[in-house]
Amino acid sequence: MKGNRKKQQKMQRYILFTLLSFGAILLLSPIWWMASTSLKSMSEIMQYPPTFWQMNFTSRTIYIHGKQLILLAIR
Amino acid sequence: MSENKSNQNGRGKAPKKNSSKVNRKEGLQGYLFIAPWLIGLVFFTLGPLLFSLFGSFTNYDVTSQMDFIGFDNYRRMFTNDRLFWISLGNTLYYVAISVPLTIIGAIVIALLMNQKIPGIRFFRTIYYLPSILSGVGVYFLWMQLLSPQTGLINIVLSWFGIAGPAWLFDPDWTKPALIFMNMWRVGGSMLLYLASLQGISPDLYEAAELDGAGIGKKFLHITLPMISPIIFFDLVTSLIGSFQVFQEAYVMSANGEGGPANSLLFFNLHMWNKAFVQFDMGYAMAMSWILFIIVFILTMVNLFFAPKWVHYQGGEK
DSSP states (O other): OHHHHHHHHHHHHHHHHHHHHHHHHHHHHHHHHHHHHTTSOHHHHHOSSOOSSSOOOOHHHHHHHHHHHHHHHHO | OHHHHHHHHTTTSOTTTTHHHHHHHHHHHHHHHTHHHHHHIIIIIIHHHHHHHHHTTBOOOSSSOOOBOTTHHHHHHHHSOHHHHHHHHHHHHHHHHHHHHHHHHHHHHHHHHTSOOTTHHHHHHHHHHHHHSOSHHHHHHHHHHTOTTTOHHHHHHHHTTOOOOOGGGSTTTHHHHHHHHHHHTTHHHHHHHHHHHHTSOHHHHHHHHHTTOOHHHHIIIIIHHHHHHHHHHHHHHHHHHHHTOOHHHHHHTTTTSOSGGGTTOOHHHHHHIIIIISOOHHHHHHHHHHHHHHHHHHHHHHHHHHHHHOOOTTSOO
16 A cells, blocks of 8 residues: 555656656756857858757857957947 | 934923924925935826826827817717727727736745745746846847747747647737746746745645645635735736736837737837827826726726635734
């Protein structure tokens, strides 16, 4: 009886965990999109279909964006 | 502190005799200390408030004229401005859907966040994360996400074989798009509910369990009444906030044009266009007072019904 209840609780936790993980992915995807777009080159931003994982974070784009950020901060 | 002061002031004389004088002096000092705030209130809040009330009865246009025209602005609003009714309808639509959805969403997420499962602190952080981003940046991000062809949302929908709507380009889907965006940022009120959920004593649940209450009964008769003050607070503030929806619509409809078929023309956006595009300032002031009256009445209704369902633990009030 008691063991059965514990098993049920464990099951509930697994279901909750997957549910919450799914929601977390949903909520984080716009943030991921924002962060990845900030590191893409202009042509890659416009590209269709958009790149999700296989992005070309060239050192050049990071350099350009970094320079712009620093210039903005100084001004 | 006050005793010390009265002794200093009334040196050599009987302190009792001078008490009213001392009181007055202390009162004056008090007003002096709050003067910076008081001056700010009078000149930057109260003054403009009264000015807008007066201006709503004139044909003020910022530059050349300010003639008293009685109730003309109000009459024109109700009888001769199609866009006024459209904007009012849009705002009511937005409020009626967005407020209940965000309240229910926040409560559901808070209930999930209140469970004891591994990594719950991590989940709380993630679910709160969208609300720390704010302002125009978020709106531009969502304009990208909601883009009909290349936006993330429609691409993900297409994986499941669903042809997503054109969102911000389809008059039927502009307001749901904004509501989705605000559901994403529900973390702020979720935090309030979570705090109040954690304040509920476990004794109550234990006692209810002994009496044989199930999950549903426990939620209905313990959880809901215990968090009802927070629900009430959230209802009042988000109702007022939703009536004032402006930024999202302004940014996402090409600088306040109102979107396709005026579907994003909210009350405040229409007011902005009247005031700062057409410089019909008197009319815009009249509109703002109408909005104030609507929100005031709704808040009064809210306060009237509150005692029927809001439960305060330490007795009433």
